[in-house]
Amino acid sequence: MKLKIIIPLLFTIHSLTAKAQAQQAADDGKLIFEKKCTRCHGYDGTKGYLGAKNLRKSRLDDDGLFATITNGRWIMPSWKRKLTPQQIHAVVAYIKTLRN
Template sequence: MKTIIISIAIGLSAISFNKKNQESTGKEIFEKNCAKCHGKDGTKRLLGAKNLQKSVLTTTENYEIITNGKGKMPSWKEKLSTEQINQVIEYLAVLKQKTKE
């Protein structure tokens, strides 16, 4: 019984560790590549960039814009992998939470 409880505890902490990791990777990608126009919190609007905290796009639309670019928004398909783009999209959701805090 004791072993079962311990292995569940280890399993759970591994899951939360992974989730945290995922979030910080998205954050790193964002701060390295996107923050110069969008700002660290997504609200800077260089070159007419959209306030990402107020953005209402779906994941698919985000994916499309980040991959192919739009107007002055650069295309990232050469610079970021599909996985990195997905991680940065997840981070956009984290940024949106900040408006509600």
């Protein structure tokens, strides 16, 4: 019974390279971003509605991004009840791809 779960799991872990995982996270993050964040930040991160920071110019590191999204800041809402930590990591991976 357990093997039925473990074997496909090992196979999945084995077949994903770190790069593919990062790509997958960025793809998931894109969906979340487009659903939850574009209203203020816009599709390219530059909309600036209600003073939203330009995400293309943001230089926060992963921890800073994670903390800001989790806890919110000023007008920006906290996402900790609406997104799982994995989803927040995925959004972090995606918004870094918007940077120039």
